[in-house]
Amino acid sequence: MAFVQMVDKNLPPSRYQAVKFGMWIAMVSITMMFGAFTSAYLVRKPVGNWYEFKLPSQFFISTLILIASSFFMEWAFRSFKHGKEKNYKLGLGLTLLFGIGFIIAQVISWNALFDQGITIDLNVSGSFLYVLSGFHALHVIGGIGALLVSNFVAFGDKFELSQLRLLRLDLVRQYWHFVDILWIYLLVFLMLQ
């Protein structure tokens, strides 16, 4: 029912679907990039000269923070769809805070690695860990940028349930879940290795 009351912001439904589809395609190409990194990892590892070390436990804390932020994002999106302005604002704000929290936790993890003596140029096994988590963090920072804009809109503009705003929020949500799942994939990959 919510859709019926929406103000038309010059956005035909076909365009809504097309833009969302475009985001899926973009996600496929990012997946290919990380797929290449992990494949390179698998190709490089059996060659030898590979230091084994334990993943710092801080990585698991950061994972929990990121998963929590994904839940807040979903809550914010659903609240927006049902016109619950307060919950929507609160959810978006919390998503942003937890997103930043994730980056801080990652930095702490890298420091823990560094304290173990594992620098980026020590051995290629460590280099891969920095590359995988680093490029993932860059993608999260991109998402944080989008969340910042969403928060400005949420707290700055008048609440309005339009197709255009729904689409924009939907895109942020889609991307945010994606970087969350991407990180879980990378972590499981690193744990299995």
Add this chain to the structure above:
Amino acid sequence: MSSHHTETKEQDYLIESQGYDDHFHEHHHGDKFQMNFLTTYIFSQDHKVIARQFLITGIFWAFIGALMSLVFRIQLGFPDADLIWLKPFLGKWIVVNEAGIGKLEPEFYYALVTMHGTIIVFFVLTAGLSGTFSNLLIPLQIGARDMASPFLNMLSYWFFFLSGAVMFYSLFLSTGPFSGGWVAYPPLSALPQASNGSGSGMTLWLVSLTLFVVSVLLGGINYITTVLNLRTKGMTMWRMPLTIWAFLVTAILALLSFPVLASGFFLLIFDRSLGTSFYLSDIFVNGQILDRIGGSPILFQHLFWFLGHPEVYIIILPAMGLVSEVMAVHARKPIFGYRAMIYSMMAIGFLSFIVWAHHMFMAGVNPFLSNFFVIFTLIIAVPSAVKVFNWIGTLYGGNIRLNTQMLFCIGFVSMFISGGLTGIFLGNSAIDIQQHDTYFVVAHFHIVMGVAAFFGMFAGIYNWFPKMFGRFMNDTLGKIHFWITMIGAYAVFGPMHYLGMAGVPRRYYRFDLFDAFSGFDAMNKFITIAAIITFLAQLVFIVNFFYSMYKGKRVTTQNPWQSNSLEWTTPIDAGHGNWPGKIPTVHRWPYDYGKDEREFVQQHIPLREGEQHSSH
């Protein structure tokens, strides 16, 4: 004049009565994008303008890339010639000895070869070909107002422009541009101290190509999304022109392979600047052993060719699509084997991802692994042969208009056969022991993806010039351009097969000093002269292109080639949004030529009473 006037009227009536109303013009979308000079011509979001930007930038780069090849061809054909006349252009790269004889600096020879490859492969045949025609034709031929995201589409062009600007700047560095070959294998690409070009030249090369990857991805996301989501009513997938199918498969390939190249580049950047050892191990530079151990240069080759092989299909598939479409229109016949064409494109696209190691047979890949790659490589011959058979089947019994674009289509098929056959030689890892890194390889890929792709591009340019600029290109000049290019290309690359069989290696600065290769002096001279003549023919094209843009014969009818696809239902000078009123609805496939005594039936014309769909 009056007859086509009524024809136009009838067409407009059909679109208005049958068409689909998307309320486009009520919102003044179109005008929002074109408010002033800057938004109309520079930062335009109209796909037709972006297509022309891609085309003209591509022509600029083709000119630069071709000039470079002339310089190194002169070096190879006339190694003792005095090149002092090039000093005004190349400056310190022409070294003058005591006798006053100017010589091309060997280091710069490598830079020229590297830049020629990079520029032609990426800037001309990827951006210039697929960028131009995907942008121009996708919205027009599927009946869309514009791309799914006109803004990202604009960014796609400007990332390409920026990428080109960075590469252009690198040409003027005091240490020269990157000179380690367009494939940028480490360690030459990974160690700044490895050669002159490996320093700042390589850094800029990486920056430029990373920007280029962004451009390709932004474009590709748009092409796929637009084709799958924004087709007009009645335009089912099986009613799309083959051009659109080709662009779709191309964009999918690009989207899956370019990110992998980006990954390879990022690891390379870390090796260069952060001291990691992804690709480096046991290296001596100037007698010093480096402390970089454990890396694998083969790893870069895997990542590079995982892009590199799909990349050759990213180049050739759009050309195939353009040729299929232009050929059907000008043979006045339905394309032979429409579905077979599509399935073979899909098969080629799929296979292109599992053959990359055939570029690495001699690089230390396990010979047992090579067997798989040999088999898959040779299987590509099957869908390729299906396509060739279908093109010939289309021509057979056709009422052929032998105009410039048709000549280039036939030339394309000729080149594709010649180059494809040598591919079967090179796809065998055993024969590769002799042929790898020789002029046989150079001849093969120049014919099959260089010249053939250029021919597809020329066919497209001559055919859609009236849609792009509202004027025709001169057909006589076009035919002169075609015949010299056709004969010239074979004269340049034909003898190279022979050189390669004899073992003449590629990327050598001169051959006359080697006993084994000094017997080929006359042949190298011949190739160089043929290259110069072929280049001059391209000037005929460039003159024709720019002259026709302003002074060519005006297009007076909406559908000058009497073609079926939707782009010819738009006004001659279509504004943003393409159709002034409603979008046409599609009732049939695009190849109804010579059906029921009618010479051609456009896609938006409904079936007559009792008329059956053409089975395809």
